[in-house]
Amino acid sequence: MTIRDEHIFEATKDLYSWALRRVPDDTKAALSRARETETNETARKTLNMMLHSAMAAESADRYVCSDAGVPVYVVRIGTKADWNANIKSAIRAGFEHLVETIDPPLLKHVTNPLTLERGYHGKDMPIITYDLIEDADYIEIVCSPKALGSGRWAAMELFTFPTLETIETYILDVAIKAGSQHCPPTVMGVGIGGTFDYCAKMAKEGTLREIGQPHPEPMVAAMEKRLYDAVNQLGYGPMGTGGDTTVLGVHINYAAGHGFTPVAVEFNCWINRRSIARIHSDGRIERVE
Amino acid sequence: MRNITLPATRADVADLKLGDMVTLSGPIVVTAGIPTHHRIIDCIENGKPTPIELEESAFFHLGSYSRETENGFEILYMNPTTSTRFNDLMPRIIRHFGLRCIGGKGGLDAECARALGEVGGVYLSFLGGGAPIISSAIRRIRQVAWDDLISHYRLVELEVEALGPLTVAIDAQGRSLYQDIDETAAAKRAGILEQLARQRAATQ
Numbered sequence: 001m002t003i004r005d006e007h008i009f010e011a012t013k014d015l016y017s018w019a020l021r022r023v024p025d026d027t028k029a030a031l032s033r034a035r036e037t038e039t040n041e042t043a044r045k046t047l048n049m050m051l052h053s054a055m056a057a058e059s060a061d062r063y064v065c066s067d068a069g070v071p072v073y074v075v076r077i078g079t080k081a082d083w084n085a086n087i088k089s090a091i092r093a094g095f096e097h098l099v100e101t102i103d104p105p106l107l108k109h110v111t112n113p114l115t116l117e118r119g120y121h122g123k124d125m126p127i128i129t130y131d132l133i134e135d136a137d138y139i140e141i142v143c144s145p146k147a148l149g150s151g152r153w154a155a156m157e158l159f160t161f162p163t164l165e166t167i168e169t170y171i172l173d174v175a176i177k178a179g180s181q182h183c184p185p186t187v188m189g190v191g192i193g194g195t196f197d198y199c200a201k202m203a204k205e206g207t208l209r210e211i212g213q214p215h216p217e218p219m220v221a222a223m224e225k226r227l228y229d230a231v232n233q234l235g236y237g238p239m240g241t242g243g244d245t246t247v248l249g250v251h252i253n254y255a256a257g258h259g260f261t262p263v264a265v266e267f268n269c270w271i272n273r274r275s276i277a278r279i280h281s282d283g284r285i286e287r288v289e
Numbered sequence: 290m291r292n293i294t295l296p297a298t299r300a301d302v303a304d305l306k307l308g309d310m311v312t313l314s315g316p317i318v319v320t321a322g323i324p325t326h327h328r329i330i331d332c333i334e335n336g337k338p339t340p341i342e343l344e345e346s347a348f349f350h351l352g353s354y355s356r357e358t359e360n361g362f363e364i365l366y367m368n369p370t371t372s373t374r375f376n377d378l379m380p381r382i383i384r385h386f387g388l389r390c391i392g393g394k395g396g397l398d399a400e401c402a403r404a405l406g407e408v409g410g411v412y413l414s415f416l417g418g419g420a421p422i423i424s425s426a427i428r429r430i431r432q433v434a435w436d437d438l439i440s441h442y443r444l445v446e447l448e449v450e451a452l453g454p455l456t457v458a459i460d461a462q463g464r465s466l467y468q469d470i471d472e473t474a475a476a477k478r479a480g481i482l483e484q485l486a487r488q489r490a491a492t493q
Contacts, residue, residue: 041308053418063421064418064421066352066441105354105365107441149417222488222492230484233477235470235473242469
């Protein structure tokens with residue numbers, strides 16, 4: 001059997017809905033850990049409400065947040081997968097089907113940037129990016145709906161031969177600028193180096209990484225740890241009303257580049273929306289998350 | 290936890306302290322739309338009544354999905370939106386109507402806090418991503434106005450019971466948790482950067 005349009009369609013229409021109704025397990029575990037160590041009483045109560053909301057959404061099959069964001073998919077194609085499908089149009093068809101059938105209906109968040117007109121559809125929606133996974137015999141699709149609440153606080157700057165001090169100061173200042181605004185505690189994805197577009201992509205990939213998985217290189221893992229401690233010392237806390245828990249993780253990716261070094265920072269709000277399906281070469285759809 | 294019955298008087302909210310958590314029961318008005326705020330300001334400027342009475346009301350930045358059925362409108366879910374998007378528009382609305390309770394998520398700026406201090410109103414922080422909890426407080430829909438707008442931009446009056454818990458983030462004297470926390474973070478910045486430098490040096 002071969003992966004065909006209908007398999008991509010099936011996976012896509014469910015993925016978005018899953019992401020809206022369930023907070024990932026790593027995120028719930030991180031919120032629970034934070035509740036144990038948090039010293040601010042209001043913050044502990046807020047973390048408790050977050051966990052309660054996550055469980056309520058899951059058990060009643062409801063949306064965690066009213067803002068479903070816009071559809072964002074990352075497609076990772078295994079180079080050994082057996083496929084013959086128009087992936088892009090199948091994903092679009094899957095999303096169209098979801099908009100028409102999802103219960104309860106979604107709010108209209110897709111915005112034309114030139115006219116500010118809002119609806120369910122728009123140019124280049126859903127937003128899809130593609131990658132290859134060497135040797136894999138499946139196609140993996142990640143759905144990561146993105147909304148204004150945390151989306152608008154992402155930032156990027158281009159430096160020339162920056163020191164680590166310059167880079168870390170910038171990352172801390174982006175956290176200060178986001179302050180109380182982005183439904184903390186967040187996952188902070190950071191990209192360093194590469195080129196303008198590649199750096200932003202690395203930051204995005206950082207937000208998708210499982211909480212508690214440090215970067216494999218010790219030097220980067222140490223940087224993640226000290227920035228995690230640094231941002232949490234700022235005191236914004238859950239929902240920005242004070243506390244020790246402002247980030248659940250700082251996830252850094254880097255790439256070599258030229259002397260100009262872009263640094264990009266992106267945030268996922270505390271519900272950390274993310275769902276993953278793997279479509280095997282025999283057409284079987286596996287829900288990974 | 291204290292439950293406040295709406296409509297609340299100035300005295301009802303005067304002693305609320307920053308960080309207190311409360312629930313609300315009674316009528317509230319919600320919208321998540323900037324165009325809606327512009328229409329409210331147009332009403333103020335042209336001496337027209339708003340389609341839903343806002344005088345001393347509880348007015349929140351909440352987005353809701355409302356749909357028309359045979360029996361009128363129903364609300365399927367609601368959740369807060371970022372209030373700071375309305376920073377430029379809120380002082381006038383707060384002062385004109387003497388809003389008693391406002392809220393959403395992310396807070397409002399210093400000018401809005403000043404306006405709240407003048408009229409004796411409070412800002413309440415809702416849980417973002419709290420749709421299941423927040424929506425369960427809805428008892429009935431009183432009115433839906435400006436229904437030519439998309440769902441979450443409409444002006445909607447609801448009856449709620451034990452809505453919350455909500456965190457008092459700007460009090461009736463105009464003190465703001467957001468300002469306090471921003472100032473504290475700014476003051477800590479230099480020390481945190483020194484700590485980062487020490488940690489970098491220790492690993493190199």
